[in-house]
Amino acid sequence: MSLSLWLSFVAASALVIAIPGPTILLIATHAVSFGPRIAAAMVLGSALGGATAMALAMAGLGVLLTTSTVVFTVLKLFGAVYFIYLGIRMWRRDATGLGDQQSAARVGPFKAFSHAFLVTCLNPKGIGFFVLFLPMFIDKHAPYVPQMLILIPTMVVIGMLNDSLYALCAIRLRHVISRATVMRRINRAGGVILTGLGIAIAAHRSS
Template identity: 30%
Template sequence: MFDVTTLATFVVIVLGLFLIPGPAVLLVLSRTVQGGRKVGVMTGLGVATGDFVHTLFAAVGLSALLMTSALAFNVVKYVGAAYLVYLGIRAFLAKPSDPSLPTLAPISPLRAYLEAIPAEVLNPKTALFFLAFMPQFVHPEKGSSFVQFAVLGAIFVVMSSLYTTAVALSIKPLGRMLKRVAWLNRWQGKIIGTIFVSLGLKVAVQQR
């Protein structure tokens, strides 16, 4: 179905894209600081799951609607932006779990995973990326287009999961250091909330 050259080119391009930090990486970083490595890893898996949903949408042609319909693009864009802003406001207003230890209330790994999925799915820029990027490696004459989309999407998801896991694991020393700084602990929720709100505003102003 795929020759070695095609797959190698796909992998190299994806690796290059990962080297440019985007909203997904910031989401993983902020969740890791908030809840630890396991929460960070599960957030990355949630992002990867959202990416695979985009792959399936692209495979069946649903993402094409976002490219041809300004209304559809704007609806998805503003819903996604509102969701990120909602997460940010909730983190910003969260009360410390222990008054004697002014840190942001912890989040469970499962909750981090479930919240990361819609955050990624509701990013129309991601949908357009998959629609514009994936078809360059899909050749109908070599078999089912849907299967080719699914295979490429699975490769992307695995690579994304490995990358975000590495990001989450690599900042553990930084997280320990931050926990020793009292004023950063006190403002942790405000910092994370600001990141989420900023991501939401970035999604809101992006154009097709």
């Protein structure tokens, strides 16, 4: 892989990843509610989820998802149900517990890590995106596996930096929006977005 092709991949990935999605929404709201420790766990979960989705896409699962209606439908509905579940939980979250150590203990780093990992992995559109996006930066005349060993870690690092910046901004705004009424509106807005995304994924028909 040439340096110019890699730099093009870095630039394109940074632009795509910077667009807020369900994972960033989840990380930002948890960062505001529970602080940097939980946010860091979610950033790591998102990174591992992204790496897993990219690896599965490049290993051929992406092709399977686009050719097998049954596999695509099962994974799509499973991811949709999980997003709806997260949206309902976020809507119902008690805003008065903002910054409460007991609330943070109930969430826990492992649970936060798992949420971020699953949200990143269970979106079939994400795997489909990687199937379409990564080949644009593959040198057909160079060995395939070494290129994947460069592209996947590169995108993971960019994703971690992006998620960390969003989490840091959310934490800095924590003291500004620490009022229960403001946090309740944020939780409900996030709940609507996540639930709506789940419904949209479930209703989407593959072409």
